[in-house]
Amino acid sequence: MENLTKQNSSTGCFVCGINNNHSLKAKFYHIGNGTLIAEFNAMDQHQSYPGVLHGGIAAAILDETMGRTILSIDENLWGVTIDLNMKYRKPLPTGDKLYAKAFLTEHKNRSFTSAGAIILPDGTPAVTSTGKFMKLPLDKITQGGNFLEDWFYVEDERPVNLPEYIINFQL
Known part of the structure; x- marks a missing residue:
């Protein structure tokens, strides 16, 4: 897919942390116009009922994906959640790769x-989900910690092949 830009990951984040054994191992791809796609692994350790992704995990992936949409405008900004609203419509299966898509709606x-x-x-x-986020520079979020040392680009091991249903999805 043209105009596909992968975003950075971190080491310990629950959503994208590459060194966190409990992480969703999410990968984020900016596809233009403030639109972001997340690819993540919903494993059994993330379930509530057998085979069903916990609602809090769904909230975490959407919070992160929506909060990252601002990076398409300014790669030095991050979204810190002010308000997050969720609507659960159908159960999500564990054991499969899943996708989220987020759109920057107001800046x-x-x-x-x-x-x-x-x-x-x-x-x-x-x-x-919908959310409102405060814009903050990445280096200001950790309250004195050096987040930027743990924030880096990880090359994909294979060519990225996002499914058509996620590329074409519109809210």
């Missing part, structure tokens, strides 16, 4: 809003 001086969904392979949104 103000100090904040932005975003909307997103985790989409089933048939194109149905299983979980939808």
